[in-house]
Every structure is written in C-alpha cells, then in structure tokens.
Amino acid sequence: xxxxxxxxxxxxxxxxxxxxxxxxxxxxxxxxxxxxxxxxxxxxxxxxxxxxxxxxxxxxxxxxxxxxxxxxxxxxxxxxxxxxxxxxxxxxxxxxxxxxxxxxxxxxxxxxxxxxxxxxxxxxxxxxxxxxxxxxxxxxxxxxxxxxxxxxxxxxxxxxxxxxxxxxxxxxxxxxxxxxxxxxxxxxxxxxxxxxxxxxxxxxxxxxxxxxxxxxxxxxxxxxxxxxxxxxxxxxxxxxxxxxxxxxxxxxxxxxxxxxxxxxxxxxxxxxxxxxxxxxxxxxxxx
Amino acid sequence: xxxxxxxxxxxxxxxxxxxxxxxxxxxxxxxxxxxxxxxxxxxxxxxxxxxxxxxxxxxxxxxxxxxxxxxxxxxxxxxxxxxxxxxxxxxxxxxxxxxxxxxxxxxxxxxxxxxxxxxxxxxxxxxxxxxxxxxxxxxxxxxxxxxxxxxxxxxxxxxxxxxxxxxxxxxxxxxxxxxxxxxxxxxxxxxxxxxxxxxxxxxxxxxxxxxxxxxxxxxxxxxxxxxxxxxxxxxxxxxxxxxxxxxxxxxxxxxxxxxxxxxxxxxxxxxxxxxxxxxxxxxxxxx
Numbered sequence: 001x002x003x004x005x006x007x008x009x010x011x012x013x014x015x016x017x018x019x020x021x022x023x024x025x026x027x028x029x030x031x032x033x034x035x036x037x038x039x040x041x042x043x044x045x046x047x048x049x050x051x052x053x054x055x056x057x058x059x060x061x062x063x064x065x066x067x068x069x070x071x072x073x074x075x076x077x078x079x080x081x082x083x084x085x086x087x088x089x090x091x092x093x094x095x096x097x098x099x100x101x102x103x104x105x106x107x108x109x110x111x112x113x114x115x116x117x118x119x120x121x122x123x124x125x126x127x128x129x130x131x132x133x134x135x136x137x138x139x140x141x142x143x144x145x146x147x148x149x150x151x152x153x154x155x156x157x158x159x160x161x162x163x164x165x166x167x168x169x170x171x172x173x174x175x176x177x178x179x180x181x182x183x184x185x186x187x188x189x190x191x192x193x194x195x196x197x198x199x200x201x202x203x204x205x206x207x208x209x210x211x212x213x214x215x216x217x218x219x220x221x222x223x224x225x226x227x228x229x230x231x232x233x234x235x236x237x238x239x240x241x242x243x244x245x246x247x248x249x250x251x252x253x254x255x256x257x258x259x260x261x262x263x264x265x266x267x268x269x270x271x272x273x274x275x276x277x278x279x280x281x282x283x284x285x286x287x
Numbered sequence: 288x289x290x291x292x293x294x295x296x297x298x299x300x301x302x303x304x305x306x307x308x309x310x311x312x313x314x315x316x317x318x319x320x321x322x323x324x325x326x327x328x329x330x331x332x333x334x335x336x337x338x339x340x341x342x343x344x345x346x347x348x349x350x351x352x353x354x355x356x357x358x359x360x361x362x363x364x365x366x367x368x369x370x371x372x373x374x375x376x377x378x379x380x381x382x383x384x385x386x387x388x389x390x391x392x393x394x395x396x397x398x399x400x401x402x403x404x405x406x407x408x409x410x411x412x413x414x415x416x417x418x419x420x421x422x423x424x425x426x427x428x429x430x431x432x433x434x435x436x437x438x439x440x441x442x443x444x445x446x447x448x449x450x451x452x453x454x455x456x457x458x459x460x461x462x463x464x465x466x467x468x469x470x471x472x473x474x475x476x477x478x479x480x481x482x483x484x485x486x487x488x489x490x491x492x493x494x495x496x497x498x499x500x501x502x503x504x505x506x507x508x509x510x511x512x513x514x515x516x517x518x519x520x521x522x523x524x525x526x527x528x529x530x531x532x533x534x535x536x537x538x539x540x541x542x543x544x545x546x547x548x549x550x551x552x553x554x555x556x557x558x559x560x561x562x563x564x565x566x567x568x569x570x571x572x573x574x
Contacts, residue, residue, distance in 0.1 A: 266565075
C-alpha cells in the first residue's frame with residue numbers, strides 16, 4: 001500500500017520508563033523551537049485539533065483541554081467566597097486564565113509563567129486557550145513563579161499552580177514544600193488553592209509526594225480527580241487546599257446553577273463527585 | 288545505539304479512525320491464535336504484566352484489570368437485595384466472575400462466553416482473572432449469549448453484559464435493543480443489570496446508542512463512569528439498569544463497609560460519585 005503524503009508522520013509520546021506511550025498522526029507542523037527552558041512544538045492533528053507539547057509531552061490538545069482547565073480552576077473558584085484577586089503560576093497556554101476570567105467577581109488575575117516564549121507561541125498558535133491574553137484584568141508576567149510569589153503576603157483570594165510535570169530529584173521548584181509555603185503566605189485568610197498533582201498510575205510517587213507536601217503546609221487538603229484523555233493514562237489529579245474553607249461543606253450548588261458562562265465538564269455534581277477517590281488512590285495518599 | 292534483544296518489539300493499538308493510539312513494549316509473546324470468532328494474543332509487558340488482546344485491542348492488563356471488573360460488577364451487586372443467581376454474558380477472561388463470586392450470597396453464576404478458546408486461553412495464561420473457573424458455583428457456557436438468554440424468564444437477580452467493543456452497523460448482537468429486552472425478561476422483578484457502554488471520547492456514538500437502547504427497555508437507567516487506563520482514552524462508562532431499584536437511593540453504604548473481601552477501586556464513595564457525570568457526557572446522552 002502506498003502511503004499518501006504525510007501519512008508516515010506521527011508524534012510518539014513516551015511515558016516514564018519508556019515502555020509505553022501514545023501516538024497521534026500529524027497533519028502539519030506549525031512551530032518548533034528550543035527556548036531557554038524547554039523545547040516547544042505545535043502541530044495540527046486530525047483527531048485532537050492543535051496539539052501543544054513541551055519537551056515531547058502533550059500539554060494542550062484543542063479538543064479536550066477544557067477538562068483540565070475547568071477542573072483546576074472552578075473547584076477553587078466556586079469555593080472562594082468572592083474571588084477578586086487570583087494568581088496563576090505556570091499555565092502559559094492561557095486556558096486556566098480563560099476559565100478564571102469567566103467569574104465576574106474577578107478584578108485582577110496575575111499569570112506568572114517562567115517561559116515568555118510559551119505565552120508568545122500560545123498567542124500565535126493557540127487562540128482557543130490564549131483568548132483572554134488581552135483582557136485588561138489579566139497581567140502576564142514572565143518570571144520564576146517561586147521567586148515572584150514571595151513579594152505577596154495575604155494578598156490573593158485564589159492561587160492556582162498549573163505547572164508542567166515534575167522533574168527528577170526535588171521535582172522542580174514548583175513541587176517543593178517551600179514553594180507551597182510561599183503560596184500559603186500569599187493567600188489571605190479565606191484564600192483557597194489548587195495545584196495539579198499528577199496521576200495515580202504512571203506518576204503515582206509524584207502524586208503522593210506533592211499531595212503530602214501540600215498537606216504539610218495547609219490545614220485543609222483534599223485530592224480530586226478527573227477524566228483527562230490528553231494526559232496519559234487519561235486520569236488526572238489536583239489538590240485543593242485552603243486555610244479553612246472546605247471544598248464540599250462550603251460548596252453552594254446554587255452558585256454553579258446561576259453561573260452565566262458556558263462550562264463543558266464542571267458542574268455541581270462533578271464538584272462533589274470528583275472528591276470520591278478509588279480505594280487504591282486513598283491508599284497511595286494514606287487517606 | 289544498539290538495541291538489546293527484543294527492544295524493537297512493540298504492540299501498537301490503533302483507536303477508531305486510525306489516527307491515534309497507544310503502544311507498549313513487549314517482553315515476550317505467550318500465545319497467538321485465530322479462533323472461529325477472533326484473533327487472540329497474550330504477551331508479557333514490563334509495565335502492565337500480562338496483556339490479553341482480541342483483534343489487536345486490549346481486553347485485559349494484569350496490573351489494572353481490577354478497575355473495569357470491580358466497576359461492572361459491584362455497582363449492580365451491591366444494589367441487588369440478595370444476589371443469588373447471576374448471569375454474565377461475555378467476560379471470557381473471568382475477571383467479572385471472580386468479582387461476582389466475592390459476594391457470599393451468590394449460589395449460581397452462569398458465564399456465557401461465545402468463544403470457548405477465550406476461556407481456555409484465560410485458564411492457561413491469565414490465572415489472575417480466571418482463578419474462579421473451578422469454583423463449583425460457576426458454570427461456564429460456550430454459546431451465543433443472545434440465544435442462550437432467551438430460555439430464562441424472571442430468573443436472575445443480576446445480569447452483567449461484559450462484551451467486547453461493538454462492531455460496525457448494529458454493533459453486534461449484544462448491543463441491540465432486542466438483546467437488552469431479553470435481559471429484561473430474564474431478570475426477576477427485583478433484578479438489576481449492568482453493561483459496558485464504551486466511552487464518551489473515541490466511542491461516543493456507541494455510548495449514546497447503547498445507553499439509549501437500554502433506556503428504551505428498562506424503567507430505571509443510569510450511566511456511570513470510571514478511570515480505566517487499560518482502555519484508551521482511559522475513561523470508561525457502564526450503564527446500570529433495573530426494573531425498579533435505584534442505584535443511589537437503594538444503596539446501603541453499610542453493606543460495603545461490612546464486605547469481607549478485598550476491593551481495590553470500588554468503595555461506598557465511588558458507588559455514589561461514579562454517577563456524577565461531566566456536562567458534555569450528560570449532553571451526549573441527553574440527561
């Protein structure tokens with residue numbers, strides 16, 4: 001059988017250990033560069049729309065990025081009593097900022113992404129996630145989030161850690177207990193927090209470690225989960241944390257019912273159901 | 288770089304449309320045959336233990352098959368008031384039968400798998416799932432389930448449809464409304480039912496169709512979901528149905544608390560939480 005032009009062009013993503021992974025057909029390469037921090041690629045696929053990868057790992061797929069972004073954002077946003085000031089660390093594609101800005105109460109969103117090129121590439125090639133980049137409420141900062149956050153004390157209502165996968169060793173500065181402590185300090189007394197904390201299958205040690213480190217800093221900490229096909233193995237976890245507010249007891253389903261923007265994954269039932277953890281996941285985090 | 292022996296041996300599983308998929312490294316081929324119905328392969332992998340495939344699609348992975356099998360089984364089993372007689376259609380690897388037999392009330396389990404060779408291969412190569420094949424309460428039948436079930440009227444307490452993916456057109460006999468009607472007829476008045484109903488991403492049309500067909504037959508029908516990394520995209524759905532019992536209102540968490548066998552995924556919170564559906568999933572099934 002003769003291949004049609006481009007039929008042999010595939011993207012292969014290897015899971016940790018390099019003994020499994022996923023592949024997609026590529027219709028067209030859109031962009032490829034090595035920045036000071038990482039390699040960026042953007043390509044068009046027949047099945048997932050545009051795909052944005054960092055160091056060969058999928059960060060964003062046009063067709064289903066809404067799931068990850070809604071889940072990291074709306075769980076803390078609907079628990080915060082009146083979220084006005086929000087800090088996003090990482091999140092360079094803009095999807096989390098887009099979700100935060102769906103809340104009318106928000107007055108100021110600071111997004112601190114270390115790699116300026118990620119934001120520039122998102123602006124050019126990922127219009128769906130970067131659509132709020134020109135919103136006057138949003139301030140884009142290209143700095144090291146762990147240093148940047150230290151200037152704030154009891155300032156933010158919501159902090160969201162939308163980082164890439166942890167690296168070897170300490171897992172990168174955004175997975176250290178010191179960094180989580182800085183987040184705690186930067187939140188006001190009613191502040192709430194969420195962070196991506198990997199998955200219980202192929203990154204289970206990282207999920208355990210990041211959950212435990214967050215628990216060491218915050219009084220109230222709860223892991224939650226979602227169906228995220230863009231990240232192998234299709235399951236993802238985040239950790240909610242706060243200085244006092246409880247993600248279930250302090251949840252008001254009416255606020256979701258009366259929300260005036262479109263949501264495709266998150267709803268009031270999901271808000272509660274996503275905290276139901278499988279037994280093997282509870283065992284990993286000792287809950 | 289010189290490859291070590293076998294390093295270039297990989298299994299590639301293509302999703303519908305053939306523009307994406309997953310791959311695993313293979314340590315060792317254990318078995319391969321073409322039966323009257325399908326191609327069977329069993330191989331050993333470094334990451335997932337033994338993997339069992341039918342026509343190139345993963346059916347069972349040793350390390351995480353427990354999730355699918357617990358979820359298809361215990362949701363209906365814990366709703367049935369006193370499950371004594373259970374019918375499994377399909378389920379040739381034996382994992383569902385193993386879960387059913389964890390319930391002490393069970394007196395008779397009939398497993399009707401069309402392909403005798405699947406059961407024989409499972410007995411030889413998948414000891415973890417087929418471990419109850421010699422249990423005197425279990426009767427293994429190698430027949431067409433859609434014909435077999437017609438001899439029963441108001442007989443079973445629980446019926447579980449553990450089928451392979453639907454085929455083109457009607458989706459195979461185990462996805463027709465006529466077949467679901469036979470299930471209804473074979474259940475007693477307090478009978479409960481579960482069926483695998485694919486996923487809302489790559490098989491979303493099949494999920495919708497099978498859910499709708501089950502709804503057309505049963506009074507009470509509810510879709511539920513789980514994290515199932517062995518099936519791309521890592522999300523799976525099943526549909527609970529009954530002649531009257533409700534999977535949430537008639538659920539008694541104490542029964543789960545007092546259960547005397549090990550469960551690794553299913554628990555009382557999951558029983559409730561798995562019925563919380565993302566908005567886009569509700570939209571697919573018009574709920």
